[in-house]
Amino acid sequence: METVIIEFDNPAHLLEGAKAFTDAGYASTETYSPFPIHGMDDAMQLKPSKLGWIVLGGGAFGLSGGFLMQWWMSAVDYEIIISGKPFFSYPAFIPITFELMVLCSAFAAVFGMFALNKLPEHYHRLFKSNALRTATSHGFFLSVDVQDPNYDEKKVTDLLTKLNAKLVDRVED
Amino acid sequence: MSVIIDKIKEKVKRVALVDPKETFESVTDIVSKPMEMKLPSWWLIGFTASISLLILLKVMIAYLFWEGVGIWGLNNPVGWGFAIVNFVFWVGIGHAGTLISAILFLFRQKWRTGINRFAEAMTIFAVICALIFPGIHVGRQWLAYWFFPLPNSMAMWPNFKSPLLWDVFAVSTYFTVSLMFWYVGLIPDLATVRDRATSKIKQKVYGIFALGWRGANRHWQHYEKAYLILAAIATPLVLSVHSIVSFDFAVSQLPGWHTTIFPPYFVAGAIFSGFAMVVTLMVIARQIFNLKSLVTLHHLENMNKIILVTGTMVGYAYGMEFFMAWYSGYEYESFAFINRATGPYAWAYWIMVSCNVISPQLFWFEKCRRSLVIMFIISIFVNIGMWFERFVITVTSLHRDFLPSSWDYYSPTWVDVLTFVGSFGLFFTFFLLFLRFLPMISISEVKGVMPQADPHHGKEH
Numbered sequence: 001m002e003t004v005i006i007e008f009d010n011p012a013h014l015l016e017g018a019k020a021f022t023d024a025g026y027a028s029t030e031t032y033s034p035f036p037i038h039g040m041d042d043a044m045q046l047k048p049s050k051l052g053w054i055v056l057g058g059g060a061f062g063l064s065g066g067f068l069m070q071w072w073m074s075a076v077d078y079e080i081i082i083s084g085k086p087f088f089s090y091p092a093f094i095p096i097t098f099e100l101m102v103l104c105s106a107f108a109a110v111f112g113m114f115a116l117n118k119l120p121e122h123y124h125r126l127f128k129s130n131a132l133r134t135a136t137s138h139g140f141f142l143s144v145d146v147q148d149p150n151y152d153e154k155k156v157t158d159l160l161t162k163l164n165a166k167l168v169d170r171v172e173d
Numbered sequence: 174m175s176v177i178i179d180k181i182k183e184k185v186k187r188v189a190l191v192d193p194k195e196t197f198e199s200v201t202d203i204v205s206k207p208m209e210m211k212l213p214s215w216w217l218i219g220f221t222a223s224i225s226l227l228i229l230l231k232v233m234i235a236y237l238f239w240e241g242v243g244i245w246g247l248n249n250p251v252g253w254g255f256a257i258v259n260f261v262f263w264v265g266i267g268h269a270g271t272l273i274s275a276i277l278f279l280f281r282q283k284w285r286t287g288i289n290r291f292a293e294a295m296t297i298f299a300v301i302c303a304l305i306f307p308g309i310h311v312g313r314q315w316l317a318y319w320f321f322p323l324p325n326s327m328a329m330w331p332n333f334k335s336p337l338l339w340d341v342f343a344v345s346t347y348f349t350v351s352l353m354f355w356y357v358g359l360i361p362d363l364a365t366v367r368d369r370a371t372s373k374i375k376q377k378v379y380g381i382f383a384l385g386w387r388g389a390n391r392h393w394q395h396y397e398k399a400y401l402i403l404a405a406i407a408t409p410l411v412l413s414v415h416s417i418v419s420f421d422f423a424v425s426q427l428p429g430w431h432t433t434i435f436p437p438y439f440v441a442g443a444i445f446s447g448f449a450m451v452v453t454l455m456v457i458a459r460q461i462f463n464l465k466s467l468v469t470l471h472h473l474e475n476m477n478k479i480i481l482v483t484g485t486m487v488g489y490a491y492g493m494e495f496f497m498a499w500y501s502g503y504e505y506e507s508f509a510f511i512n513r514a515t516g517p518y519a520w521a522y523w524i525m526v527s528c529n530v531i532s533p534q535l536f537w538f539e540k541c542r543r544s545l546v547i548m549f550i551i552s553i554f555v556n557i558g559m560w561f562e563r564f565v566i567t568v569t570s571l572h573r574d575f576l577p578s579s580w581d582y583y584s585p586t587w588v589d590v591l592t593f594v595g596s597f598g599l600f601f602t603f604f605l606l607f608l609r610f611l612p613m614i615s616i617s618e619v620k621g622v623m624p625q626a627d628p629h630h631g632k633e634h
Contacts, residue, residue, distance in 0.1 A: 012628040034197060034365070035621040036393040037628055044390060049398040073322060073330035085334055095339040095417055099346040102410045106350040106403060110357055113399035114384070117392045121385035135388040136365040138197035
């Protein structure tokens with residue numbers, strides 16, 4: 001697999017470039033920037049993130065699990081009379097139920113994000129490109145796989161001239 | 174309508190959040206510098222001092238474990254002393270970090286980007302300091318796992334109806350969520366440091382923690398979503414944590430504690446004290462590390478405004494407590510408050526009032542809000558005042574209870590005092606390590622609010 005890496009000089013040009021490449025049908029288009037660029041998801045025609053649903057699941061688990069745990073421990077498994085209060089004192093269970101909902105939602109948000117992004121990924125072939133290393137500081141890059149079904153060297157070169165960008169690296173396996 | 178809005182926009186002066194002369198590259202350089210420069214001698218001096226205090230804390234804790242809680246100044250009516258005061262003090266300090274990172278994020282307050290990493294680090298270290306105190310005050314520390322619903326030889330479970338147990342869940346959830354929030358924010362910046370690193374060890378270590386981040390937009394998409402969701406759930410969390418801390422007091426039947434104003438009053442006080450601590454630390458750090466173009470006077474002024482608002486809220490709560498004590502017509506409640514202001518602990522009460530209510534009022538003046546010396550002094554006053562607030566609430570309510578025959582005066586012992594002093598060693602040890610080894614300003618977020626980061630920058634719409 002071979003990937004070409006193209007550098008743009010600012011976020012606005014990268015956004016235009018991502019739009020042009022995506023519109024030209026290169027499904028493997030990916031951009032790299034030191035911070036998220038507003039409007040890039042639309043330019044790359046990405047579907048909305050599903051993370052919200054994962055968090056909803058985590059939160060629902062924490063909420064119900066936390067409440068059931070307190071009910072089972074206080075009112076089923078070992079009942080202890082404390083200040084004559086009912087064993088199943090559901091209003092008193094709310095704070096811990098809430099905290100466990102928050103805790104499980106947060107775990108779902110963080111580890112769900114890792115899963116969707118396939119992190120940790122300590123080896124990636126694009127790390128072989130020295131040019132791409134500035135993407136975490138001040139560089140704005142776009143990559144396309146040569147194996148992309150529509151890939152055509154001439155078309156890409158034309159696009160680059162039009163977009164005023166330059167091809168800075170080629171990464172092979 | 175739009176004409177009016179345009180006119181207003183012209184009048185409202187937008188303050189640059191980052192010095193306009195900075196570029197993306199120079200921001201990376203400024204923030205990376207403390208991690209790359211030669212180890213400064215003041216850092217070593219500070220670190221040695223902090224480590225010494227940390228050792229002091231460990232010795233005090235070892236002595237406590239050996240000897241038992243009798244070495245503390247607790248007596249019969251005052252069964253809760255420095256341990257709870259220090260716990261609430263440290264937890265409260267943490268709240269500013271979450272307010273900045275979560276609540277200000279939801280309100281789209283872009284100025285937060287200059288200070289959020291710093292404040293979140295402070296949150297985590299402050300909560301660690303806080304967690305020490307309930308952990309060691311239980312008497313039989315080897316049974317501290319009874320806090321959690323873990324199976325034990327008695328087959329018993331914790332009492333879920335107790336606010337003290339709610340607190341265990343609240344504070345440990347708070348710590349875990351803050352740590353994850355902080356780490357998620359750090360990932361892109363760790364990758365920045367990894368990609369700049371010149372030594373193999375640095376590349377490896379930062380590389381491991383950066384998890385293979387490479388700034389890809391498909392990553393940013395889920396990342397931003399995760400960040401937004403974390404902010405959205407950390408917001409009610411931070412409000413709940415100090416509310417639950419206040420339940421430790423408010424759910425009991427003791428005059429001076431049993432009041433409904435406690436949850437909002439505690440949350441306001443927590444944010445107040447936390448911002449004071451951020452100002453104390455930030456005034457020094459931006460001077461030493463030359464961060465003036467990223468943490469401008471505008472940032473500090475905004476924090477001082479929050480100190481003014483929350484300080485005034487705290488002052489209102491002090492007044493309202495007195496009003497309710499009188500208006501309730503309840504003799505014991507009235508006595509508890511008159512005793513607070515005029516009794517044997519009046520000195521502590523008036524230290525609290527002058528530090529917390531009077532000193533922040535200087536921030537009504539722009540000159541004071543923008544003067545580094547004045548804001549530093551006031552922030553120290555607020556730190557002191559907020560420690561005394563917890564002391565006043567805890568000790569004055571306990572020392573004269575319903576039966577005059579059991580009244581007593583509480584004074585801390587040297588062990589109490591040195592344990593508290595030692596906890597600052599723990600805090601500053603972590604903090605100095607953070608300043609040296611992690612980016613203390615969120616590099617990617619600061620870049621995101623620079624005008625040239627906007628893809629429509631320089632274009633007319």
